[in-house]
Amino acid sequence: MDIEQIVETVLAKIQQQGRLPTESQQTMQFNEPASSVDEPLNAQIIAHARAITPARIGIGHTGTRMKTAHYLHFRVDHAAAQDAVYQEVDEALLQRLQLPILHSNAKDLKQYLMDLQAGRTLAETSTSWVKQHLKKHIDVQIIISNGLSSAAIEANIESILPALLQGLQLKNITMNPPVYVKRARVWIQDEVAKLVDCKLAIILIGERPGLNTAESMSAYLIYRPTDKTVEADRTVISNIHEAGLAPVEAGAYLSEIMAQMLQLECTGVTFMRKKTAKN
Secondary structure, three states, X not given: OOHHHHHHHHHHHHHHOOOOOOOOOOOOOOOOOOOOOOOOOOHHHHHHHHHHOOOOOOOOOEOOEOOHHHHHHHHHHHHHHHHHHHOOOOHHHHHHOOOOEEEEOOOOHHHHHHOHHHHOOEOHHHHHHHHHHOOOXXXXXXXXXXXXXXXXXXXXXXXXXXXXXXXXXXXXXXXXXXXXXXXXXXXXXXXXXXXXXXXXXXXXXEOOOOOOOOOOEEEEEEEOXXXXXOHHHOEEEEEEOOOOEOHHHHHHHHHHHHHHHHHHOOOHHHXXXXXXXXX
């Protein structure tokens, strides 16, 4: 049997099990096949391990290769990861959230991927917009960017942003409206923070997609960045998605630690040291 016949056989089996999507669905999603280990010594341990991690374990093999059903699932996840990088965030979503769209100096995706510095700085027109439209001397500036995964922003931003804004407002923390920066790197928060002279800058950014999820987002926080800022000065809360740190919970948690950061006037390693000493 050649590879095409094998694929047709597997797809027919998936369709019989009702796991094949209808033609009207734009994205094809397959449920991860159950464990395929032949004659396992302890099936219970395999089932327990598979229940607590999305890692590809306990999938069995045929000779030196993974079984076809698992291989097809791997290809689907790989395609989703590529889509997350190459696709743009739906502008209708950005308009619905009333997010101004700014741009980094990365003129296209190729430059964004190859030139780190281009993604770390604002385009001249966006710099002018920030100077004209955003208030200075506020507590917090929120920045959102697709980064390396537009899927992460589309999946999480509508849940995390209201929770974060509400939490900060209840604590009487002053802030500008959030802005969206297309094709930005984390360090762009330093430039925006200096332009608006805010105390604390946070960027919600799509992370490099893996093969378990393409929807993981991170939040990076920096207190009053300067030219001497190093990565140890930055705090990151990662793995924000429905199967990790749920976006609504992340928004509430971020507002809490941001209030503490403003009180202790620091982020990163210094924040953890001061927070531990205080407790």
